[in-house]
Amino acid sequence: MALITYRDALNQALREEMRRDPDIFLIGEEVGAYQGAYKVSRGLLEEFGEWRVRDMPIAELGFTGLGVGAAMVGLRPIVEYMTWSFALLAIDGIVNAAAKLRYMSGGQFKMPITFRGPSGAANQLAATHSQALEAWYAHVPGLKVVAPATARDAKGLLKSAIRDENPVVFLEGELLYGMKAEVPEDEDFTLPLGVSDVKRPGDDVTIVVHSRPVHSALRATEILEREDGISAELIDPRTLRPMDIDTILDSVRRTNRCVIVEEGWPFCGIGAQIVDDIQREAFDYLDAPVARVTGADAPHPYAGNLEQLHFPQAEYIVKAARRVCYRE
Amino acid sequence: MATNITKSDELLGLDRDALVEMLRWMILGRRFEERCGEMYQVGEIGGFCHLYIGQEAVAVGALTPLRKDDYVITAYRDHVHGLLCGMDPGRIMAELFGRVAGCSKGKGGSMHLFDPAVGFMGGHAIVGGHLPLAVGIGYAIRYRETDQVCVCFLGDSVANIGAFNESLNMAALFQLPVVFVIENNQYGMGTAVHRAAAIENLADRACAYSGMQGWTIDGMDVLEVRGTIEMAIDRARTHKLPSLIEAKTYRFVGHSMSDPNYGHYRTKEEVSQFKSHDDPIKRFIERLVKRQVISAADLDSLEQEVKKILDDSVEFAKSSPIPQPDDLYSDIYTGEFPGIRRRDPWR
Numbered sequence: 001m002a003l004i005t006y007r008d009a010l011n012q013a014l015r016e017e018m019r020r021d022p023d024i025f026l027i028g029e030e031v032g033a034y035q036g037a038y039k040v041s042r043g044l045l046e047e048f049g050e051w052r053v054r055d056m057p058i059a060e061l062g063f064t065g066l067g068v069g070a071a072m073v074g075l076r077p078i079v080e081y082m083t084w085s086f087a088l089l090a091i092d093g094i095v096n097a098a099a100k101l102r103y104m105s106g107g108q109f110k111m112p113i114t115f116r117g118p119s120g121a122a123n124q125l126a127a128t129h130s131q132a133l134e135a136w137y138a139h140v141p142g143l144k145v146v147a148p149a150t151a152r153d154a155k156g157l158l159k160s161a162i163r164d165e166n167p168v169v170f171l172e173g174e175l176l177y178g179m180k181a182e183v184p185e186d187e188d189f190t191l192p193l194g195v196s197d198v199k200r201p202g203d204d205v206t207i208v209v210h211s212r213p214v215h216s217a218l219r220a221t222e223i224l225e226r227e228d229g230i231s232a233e234l235i236d237p238r239t240l241r242p243m244d245i246d247t248i249l250d251s252v253r254r255t256n257r258c259v260i261v262e263e264g265w266p267f268c269g270i271g272a273q274i275v276d277d278i279q280r281e282a283f284d285y286l287d288a289p290v291a292r293v294t295g296a297d298a299p300h301p302y303a304g305n306l307e308q309l310h311f312p313q314a315e316y317i318v319k320a321a322r323r324v325c326y327r328e
Numbered sequence: 329m330a331t332n333i334t335k336s337d338e339l340l341g342l343d344r345d346a347l348v349e350m351l352r353w354m355i356l357g358r359r360f361e362e363r364c365g366e367m368y369q370v371g372e373i374g375g376f377c378h379l380y381i382g383q384e385a386v387a388v389g390a391l392t393p394l395r396k397d398d399y400v401i402t403a404y405r406d407h408v409h410g411l412l413c414g415m416d417p418g419r420i421m422a423e424l425f426g427r428v429a430g431c432s433k434g435k436g437g438s439m440h441l442f443d444p445a446v447g448f449m450g451g452h453a454i455v456g457g458h459l460p461l462a463v464g465i466g467y468a469i470r471y472r473e474t475d476q477v478c479v480c481f482l483g484d485s486v487a488n489i490g491a492f493n494e495s496l497n498m499a500a501l502f503q504l505p506v507v508f509v510i511e512n513n514q515y516g517m518g519t520a521v522h523r524a525a526a527i528e529n530l531a532d533r534a535c536a537y538s539g540m541q542g543w544t545i546d547g548m549d550v551l552e553v554r555g556t557i558e559m560a561i562d563r564a565r566t567h568k569l570p571s572l573i574e575a576k577t578y579r580f581v582g583h584s585m586s587d588p589n590y591g592h593y594r595t596k597e598e599v600s601q602f603k604s605h606d607d608p609i610k611r612f613i614e615r616l617v618k619r620q621v622i623s624a625a626d627l628d629s630l631e632q633e634v635k636k637i638l639d640d641s642v643e644f645a646k647s648s649p650i651p652q653p654d655d656l657y658s659d660i661y662t663g664e665f666p667g668i669r670r671r672d673p674w675r
Contacts, residue, residue: 073444
């Protein structure tokens with residue numbers, strides 16, 4: 001184990017996988033000479049050369065399709081977006097091509113491609129550069145969607161995403177890149193897609209949360225324990241499609257209360273789906289309506305105070321947990 | 329930029345077998361599409377179905393010189409391109425019928441034919457969406473250091489979409505062996521080319537990309553198409569340089585089955601004029617007869633041969649079962665996908 005940043009954990013995953021399999025290559029804006037807009041691909045051009053680490057023109061639709069076309073003939077591309085906000089220009093390649101080619105060809109294609117890059121708000125980047133669009137991709141049959149919150153999860157899950165034979169949308173946290181955690185150095189370390197992680201065990205309320213708000217929720221669990229004596233269980237699904245809903249349901253059947261947190265907008269969000277799963281499969285176990293804490297239902301503002309208000313802060317999660325525990 | 333290459337050598341030095349083979353493909357393409365039209369009328373084929381009638385010289389001229397290991401990708405008017413790559417006509421017809429014996433098990437339909445085993449990479453129905461894929465195939469060819477090429481067909485309307493510039497730029501920038509063939513049939517659906525593109529010859533856009541050569545050619549002359557593409561293929565295979573060919577052609581039928589052959593956006597006279605004076609099959613036959621390459625008896629036997637293939641393909645399609653209900657959820661992912669039916673208890 002080594003204490004390294006989320007950024008370096010991703011770098012290790014890329015390097016180890018590219019050493020393991022010569023069919024893997026990385027494309028995107030500034031991934032080569034610039035060493036990655038967020039330095040995730042540092043040193044890779046020097047080690048693997050320009051055919052395997054290729055700087056792309058600012059042409060998201062074009063280079064997304066480049067990756068999909070290469071995957072159609074058996075290569076294993078990794079497509080980096082400078083942010084997922086820019087991938088909006090490429091969504092036809094992800095949704096209409098990558099996600100559907102296997103189905104509409106009757107299974108004739110595999111699509112071993114990973115689409116990755118930073119997601120969510122950073123510091124005062126305003127509306128076009130601050131959004132958590134995982135619900136859009138999780139909506140689409142044919143895609144897998146992963147959103148790691150820690151350096152350890154980032155490394156283990158990215159390695160699995162790259163090894164997967166299906167298209168994986170891999171959402172990194174723009175404000176998580178500098179965050180450190182203990183990460184296994186073993187190059188065989190992977191974490192399976194589709195398995196939730198119980199980040200903190202508890203008995204009184206289940207908090208379901210992924211990506212950067214995991215850290216808000218961890219702070220919330222400490223406050224709840226200290227101030228209210230509430231023992232919260234924190235579950236990070238990590239993979240949003242396919243989601244390990246059973247771990248969540250098992251927890252809710254024990255705690256009988258649930259708060260679901262996400263950075264994205266509330267309407268048709270990831271949490272809306274989890275609420276549906278809970279009411280359909282664990283209705284009789286609920287002692288309170290499920291509460292959701294989300295990003296505000298507004299475009300992302302520039303002003304620092306409004307930006308803080310937009311994000312699902314620990315204090316809102318605390319309020320929601322108290323509400324479902326009837327402890328207000 | 330017109331090449332007029334066929335004037336110097338009217339038959340490109342091709343032997344009789346090669347010429348007859350090209351004619352056979354053109355007739356098969358025409359008759360296959362006519363049969364599709366009939367099957368659509370009787371309700372065996374549904375959805376959007378775009379026929380290739382009138383444009384045969386482009387696909388036949390462009391694809392007969394390819395090697396078996398080359399790649400072909402096109403848009404939604406794709407039946408004849410698939411046939412030329414070597415797809416089984418019965419499996420194409422079964423796909424159009426929505427049957428499990430179809431190339432895509434009945435899940436793709438007319439606009440999404442695929443057969444990577446013969447290098448046919450589809451069959452893509454979002455206008456412009458497949459150009460970046462062609463670039464990716466070209467990238468993979470360079471990555472693996474083989475001497476294959478990728479031929480990418482596109483309609484005239486694609487020359488105006490963003491993906492066109494992004495793709496041609498990358499093909500030139502990375503020196504990829506991709507040949508882009510614009511099938512300019514004069515209309516993007518019902519919009520005449522001059523109403524959508526601020527340029528007369530679309531291939532002139534090649535000059536925007538270093539190392540790319542452009543040709544605007546008579547797409548009703550199968551040998552002019554073939555002669556041009558042979559030069560483009562050589563540039564791709566030997567020199568890793570992309571090309572842009574604009575083959576001016578015409579579709580004799582409506583945009584899709586729901587569009588009449590003439591009406592609001594083009595006149596009956598215009599369509600008749602093309603059919604009587606610029607039919608690519610008639611033109612090729614006249615040339616072959618004049619040069620005594622074929623006789624009327626040869627034509628009869630080609631038609632008979634093609635008719636048998638079509639009868640068999642319809643028979644094959646009709647004999648295939650429709651998909652099973654479980655097929656709704658198959659082929660979405662490679663491997664297991666837990667809980668895929670969990671939210672669907674009613675079906």
